[in-house]
Amino acid sequence: MHPAPLPVAEACLSLPDFLARLADLIEAQDAQGALALLTGEPELARQHPVAANSLGYLLLQAERPGEAEPWFRAALALKPDYAAAFAGLGMAMIGTGATTAALPMFEKAVTLNPEDASSWYHRGALLADRGQAALAEMSLEQALRLNPDYHLALLKKGHLYEAAGRFNEAVQLSARALQLAPDDAACWTLFGDIMQKLGRLDQAIEAYDQGLSLSAGDFYCLCNKAQALEKQGHGPQALALARQALAKRPDNIDALLLTGNLERDHGDRQAARACFLKAASQGPARHYRAISGEASVKALMLFAPFAGNTPYEDLVEGANFDADLLIALPEARYDTAGIGEDADVVVNLVSDLDLSSDVLASVEVLAESFGRPIINHPARIFGTDRASIARRLQDVSHAVMPMTRRIEAAELKEAAESLALPVILRHAGTHGGDRMELLDTADAVKAFAEEAADASLYLTDYVDYASADGFFRKYRWVFVGEEILPYHLAIGDGWKVHHAATRMKDEAWMRDEELDFLNNPGRYFSADAMAALDEIRRRIGLDYFGIDCGLDRQGRVVVFEVNASMLVHERNFGFEYKNPHVRRIKQAFEGLLRRKAGMED
Incomplete structure (x- = not known):
């Protein structure tokens, strides 16, 4: 008896038959069949660039980028100008984490095939991740020119605009992406991020919840919702979400820093330290x-x-x-x-x-x-606490430096009856007017000390700095190297003035005065007052720091606070006229970096 004849093995296929069968499977959109054919005939696949390239893309679809990479290289060995293989190799490198090496692949792909929207998108996304926003935007715009409905390109461009504070344009891009892909959680994440930047936290959280309903446990929705909840004062809920995100990606820098910050802020310093140490072990945590x-x-x-x-x-x-x-x-x-x-x-x-x-x-x-x-230099930070600053600046000409001393709460209770009132009391290490009060009776001082328990406090003489019109004006200057640059003027009804808590959004004359100060600071600070600021700059000796101060009715500089912890930002909604002056400070800071590094400015 003769055995039945064996079926014709795939190995017996000729290269033309192999390629014809591959074409049929691809046309039928039978990815599994095509993958089986190619992996079953690796020697034939290596003989033709289309076959090797197709196997690479099928392995990418199967989320096997490490296996895909050598097949794209095989395709390029056969056809060195194969644009699709360069693009596939770039995507495989992204999948294995080799993003730096991936960018040149997409550069080559768009050079060989400038009509490939996907390669323009990936190039733009990589440039954006490297912080090269202008080049990234150009690349994404090219992708959208070729394919206006490319929602991933819309998303990435929306994130660029959101990061740059171009919120109106970012919202438009987000809306278009949501229209095209309403079931993509990433679209909802972008919308939530924009709303969070705009301070619309309820809308942000609703967007993140929508994203989580589409993709339960989405990493970015979890992280960003946690941030929004923390801003709303829902710390325990925020921490729970951050921990959930960290469990999904235990080595992710963003999750480690977010969870570390929340653990620290809510009392678990040991858990926070573990997060921060793990982040520090990976080298720099942020690359700008x-x-x-x-x-x-x-x-x-x-x-x-x-x-x-x-x-x-x-x-x-x-x-x-x-x-x-x-x-x-x-x-x-x-x-x-x-x-x-x-x-x-x-x-x-x-x-x-x-x-x-x-x-x-x-x-x-x-x-x-x-x-x-x-x-x-850290050595210069020593001597910049409030009490030391008060001593160092006590005799600056044309300045008023209220005497400040550090005192423990228990000691303050004992000294309350002998104080020259009124005084300002604040908890050490606080800023922005938190836990700070102006007190004019011994009983009020004792009550403050009682509530402070064992905290360290600063006791400061009060100086009346009200202007002739009865309003209080607080000026902030930023010292950058030898430059003294105006940052803002806050005008308030009471002695404790903070820009965000004033009526300036509702009072045009206040905004007009701030703008005039920024444009013409010499109208407000005399030559003597500017000389006082310059002497303060010299005595403090830091390269970069700020001062909050007022002017008394004699035009003298009343010093409130001097340190390097002051905020400078461009999120000036309703006060956009400030932004050119913020950018001037930022440009001066870059110049400081260059001079310190010994480069030409």
Whole structure:
């Protein structure tokens, strides 16, 4: 008896038959069949660029980027100008985390095939992730020119505009993306992010919830909803979501920092420290890239999560320098040679002595270990607490520096009857008027001390700085190197003035006066007052810091606060006239980086 004949094996296929069968399967949209054919005939697949390229894309669809990469390389070995293979190789590299190597692949793809919207999109997305916003926008616009309904390109461009504060345009892009892909959680995330930036937290949370209803456990919806909830004061709910996000991606820097911040703010310093240490072990936690793509200078910024730091986000956003942010912890170990090898200058962000005295020495050691010039050297932060500042500036000509001393709450209760009233009391380490009161009776002082329990406090003499019209004016200047630049004027009805809490949004004359101050500060600060500011700059000795001050009726500078912890930002809704002056400060900061690094300004 003769055995039945064997079926014709796929191995017996000729290359033309193999390619014809592959074409039939692809035309029938039978991805599984095509994948089985190609993986069953690897030698035939290696003989033709279309077959190798097709196998690469099928492996990408199967979420096997590591296996896909060599097939794209095989296709390119057979056909070196194969645009689709360059694009596929780039996508495979993204899938394996090799994003830096992926960008040149898409550069090559769009050069060979400038009509490929997908390659323009991926190029733009990678440029955006590198912080090269202007180049990214151009690439995404090209993708949308070729395919106006490309919702992923709309999303990425929307995120660029949201990050740049172009909210009206971002909303339009978000709405279009939602119209095209209402079932994509990422579209809802973008809309939520825009609403959160605009302060519309209820709408933001609704958007994140919609995203989570489409994709339960979506990482970005969880993280960003947690941030919105925290801003609303729902700390426990925010922490629960952050922990959930971190469980999904235990090594993700964003999740580690978010959860670490929330754990710290809600009392679990041990859990917070574990998050921050894990983030620090990965090297710089943030990479900010020059908006033009060609950095004028590169800074390494040191940030201590359990200390008070200079607000840095708005200084680096949209800037023309590169910056890496390193989490500074005393117990962390760093590859300082590797981390700082391409840095031109180190920026110490640790700025509030009341909150940072226990880490400043270790930050100083870390900063000096990179062997680069240092802006705001940690050694100069010592002596910038409120009491020390008051002593250092006591005799500045044409300035009034109210005497300030640090006092424990228990000591204050004993001294209450002997104080010259009124006085200002505040908790050490607080800013923005939090836990600060003007008290004019001994009983009120005792009550404040009683409530403060064992806290450290600052006791400051009160100086009446009301203007002749009865309003109180607080001016903020920013010192950048030798420059003294106006930042804002807040006009209030009472002695405790904070820009966001004034009636300035409703009073045109107040806004007009602020704008006039910003444009013509010499009309408000005399030559003597400006000389006083310059003397303060010289005595403090920091490279970058700010002052909040008033003017008494003799035109003297009344000093409220001097430190490097002051906020400078462009989120000035209703006060957009401030933004050119903010940008001037940011440009001056870039110039400071260059000068400190020994470059030409």
